[in-house]
Amino acid sequence: MPAPAGLARDLAAIVGTKHVREARAERVTYSMDGLPTHRRVPDLVVLPGSREEVIAVVRLLAALGVPFVPRGAGTGLSGGALADEGAVLLVLTRLNRVLKMDPANRLAVVEPGVVNAKLGAAARPAGLQYAPDPSSQSACTIGGNVAENAGGPHCLKYGVTANHILALEVLLADGSLVEIGSPGGEPWGPDLVGVFVGSEGNFGITTKITARLMPLPRAVRTLLADFTGLRVAGEAVSAIIAAGIVPAALEMMDQSCINAVEDSVYAAGYPRDAAAVLLVEIDGRNSDAVVAETDVVTDLLRKSGARSVRSAATEAERERLWQGRKKAFGAMGRLSRDLVVQDAVVPRSALPQVLEKISTIAQHYGLVVSNVFHAGDGNLHPNISFDSTNLAVKQKVEAASAEIMQACIAAGGTITGEHGVGIDKLRYMPMIFDAESLGAMQALRRVFDPDERVNPGKVVPVHACREWASIRNAKVGMRNDNAGFNSAFHISHSALEPIR
């Protein structure tokens, strides 16, 4: 159903004409996020410039019963910030102020559109950091991080977004404001902050975020270890964890990824003939301890079969090693015109067998799969390079993605560790949750948004839910809108179709 007539004019009265995107050519800009496999053109795009404008917009939409989708920088990888026809896309990037820095209590209060790296930069002069560091941190927003419960390489030691959010001011779909959490982290009642973080924009919009800051490490050592086999590299990860040392980061890249990086402007000096490299970072507040733990880790890497272990001698070298890792997804753009960044988690001990299984799946379908991932958490990112103009290849990508998910679930894992479900993984949800549990999730959502107007059709495949008293008018998920986009990747079956 299209948006009501006159809505654009009413929204413009709140935010100003230039902050409402009505022309199709403008709206198309917002038809994708970081995942190239889904496209939806929103009916209207509105960019409020203040908390008050967000409230006014949401109250207007509530009065008219119009669904809406909150969106940050659009760097998500699950199609979670796409708005279907009839829905308004509410872009929060103009709410980009750091409202308060409180170094003594190690917290910051920010608006949702503050870019992750900018919060880090604001904290640095006080010797503090905002620890979650998704690879998109130079662009992604804290509001988006909260919605997705974003992770990043250094979450192995410091935890994901949920571990760093103390309090939230939330605007519900009906336009009412809720204050959850407290600056000290103790909730007022049940842990609604914990419930809200990671709800993928389905429970409301954050208008104010109180985030925990942590002291910057005083000493950092970065190691690059290379291996002649993926299995050996996976076993080295287990050896480090078993030794009781928690590195700040423990990242793995396979040969396909190494070569993509080395062929790009992000070349980091990774050995091209290695089957895998591990990037291990040890940090801490005490340099003696960091040095001692680095020695232990170096020894473990060698004993586990590393062909060589190199320590970054300078800050510049460390940055170069990390740049290769953080820009690996960009470097993979060289391999083919399209890239699907997958996300799944397995028990650490299952890494070697699952990596081998992924390799077998890739060979079976004749696809290029590059692995770059958070090995310490068991959080895999198998990335499939492909050409979306070739229908036969697209179908293979879909089938291979599904088989990879099945392999991860069979190993005791889950379908997403940090990218979220969005629309991309709706169809996998029944593979890990039964109908009762999916029904419970939907019922939870309806406590916050009884009419399911915020970001409709995401996260929970309603058709697969068992009925709960509070679930009314179950809807099917969003449709794909690929009409008019010749270059778009077309999902040949619904995102909701169960995997056989």
Added chain:
Amino acid sequence: MTILEKVTALLGEGAVLEAGTDRVPRVAPGSPDAVALLLGTAHQEGWRVRIEGAGTWLQSDAPADLAITTRRLDRIPAIEPSDLTATAEAGIGLDQLRQQLADRGAWLAIDPPGLAGRTLGSVVSTATAGPLRHGFGPIKDHLLGVTFVTGDGRMVQSGGRVMKNVAGYDLTRLQAGGFGAFGVIVLVHLRLRTLPRADITYVLEGAREDLTQVGEDIAGAGLTPAALELVSPALARRERWVLAVRLAGSPALVSADEAGLGAASGGGRFTPLRAEEAHAFWMRLAEGFSVRPVTFRIGGVPTASDELLDLLQHQLGDEWISASPAAGAIRWTGDTNIDRLQRLRRTLAGLEVPLTLERAPWPLRGAVGHFGAYREGVGPLVAGLRRTFDPGGALVVATEGS
């Protein structure tokens, strides 16, 4: 048929326990499915049910038609030392769980208040973290997932068994600290750490203000203690306040922190405790909070710790207090009344500091509630959650009080 006869018909005589002093029939289901069956029946029959664990923490005195104890849900289906994960049923005693983990070189880095045999389900549902919160975070940070049964008998799984998981909404965090108002936890997936290779506790006695300063200096010096706890004299059974510092981790990290401790002690002399002394010290501290009738926690920002301790001293007396100043967490135990507690909660709310009532006799907790003084908009959400996860109101929990 009486409730007892119906329960016996459902689960057999073996599940029925002797009633407590309040003569409420008590039953110990032996499986999660049996819990679901019981709660489904309770929902249909309109019974009011109270949930108990080992009976060592929250008083077993809520008015109810039936008491369900989780004590027979005491299995540990999985311990995976190489993945540092474990799955345990909610009725397992923490002491048993700790021992089994230690036998495999694994460690659950929590030290909640209460007796050693307190159940895992009790700790998770009340989110009662102890001094290790300083180094390892609140209870929710140790959870990978839970399975719970709603008040109308639905079995729900949340989360999983892996380190990171954002598949679906986080019902685990709804249950951690929900005090059983949104369901009964039956199974918990845990995040573990390796058993620390080095683990040593130092104590320093002194005036509270001086020790607070030492605590700040330790944090400022870059030390990374597992626990940094300020304990009142009565609770520590010492002449003066005690600052206890627990260093746990790799030998390299612990020895580096030990070296830094002396420099940060402000001229005072930290005394190392022998292993058995340290064990006794922390155990006594934990047990102290289950002795007296009322226990609550408050959570403020670190710089407010002194002011909050003064406030507690002024309004309730400061005999039995333990504080983790750097985490802003303070726990108090003693004897008080409804008026004083409600007044304190209101005062604290004005300072943006929540008070969570952890345990108290029913007349007090029924009146004051575990939660209260909600911020804007929270009350309707909590009520909605209650209606959703316990639609018939079968679970007797003093959420907000009367």
